[in-house]
Amino acid sequence: MGSQQAIVLARGGSSLTDFTARHIGPSEAAQRHMLDSLGYSSLDELTSAALPEGTEPPVHLPSSLHRLPAPLSEPQALAELRRMAGRNHLLTPMIGLGYYNTVTPAVIRRNMLENPA
Numbered sequence: 408m409g410s411q412q413a414i415v416l417a418r419g420g421s422s423l424t425d426f427t428a429r430h431i432g433p434s435e436a437a438q439r440h441m442l443d444s445l446g447y448s449s450l451d452e453l454t455s456a457a458l459p460e461g462t463e464p465p466v467h468l469p470s471s472l473h474r475l476p477a478p479l480s481e482p483q484a485l486a487e488l489r490r491m492a493g494r495n496h497l498l499t500p501m502i503g504l505g506y507y508n509t510v511t512p513a514v515i516r517r518n519m520l521e522n523p524a
Contacts, residue, residue, distance in 0.1 A: 438450065
């Protein structure tokens with residue numbers, strides 16, 4: 408089987424120009440064919456065999472993930488971001504006002520600060 412034919416098979420027989428087939432993933436039949444070819448009975452079994460020991464994902468999600476807020480629409484998210492940005496404080500910038508107790512290397516002083524040109 409050629410690589411092009413294998414890709415079309417993995418996508419459930421759809422052509423590669425079909426956006427959905429390229430982004431949704433293999434069909435159930437293609438998954439079954441892949442698993443049978445590799446000698447595994449499930450995607451979980453294949454994943455367990457592929458991952459090194461000790462890298463298994465947690466069985467249960469942390470309880471903090473169960474308390475996530477409800478999703479927001481785009482306008483709601485923008486309003487929330489504006490609210491959060493409104494808590495920022497504009498302070499006096501100190502960049503370029505000098506540093507004390509430091510020695511500026513001569514090459515930097517000459518080429519960047521004194522501008523020998």
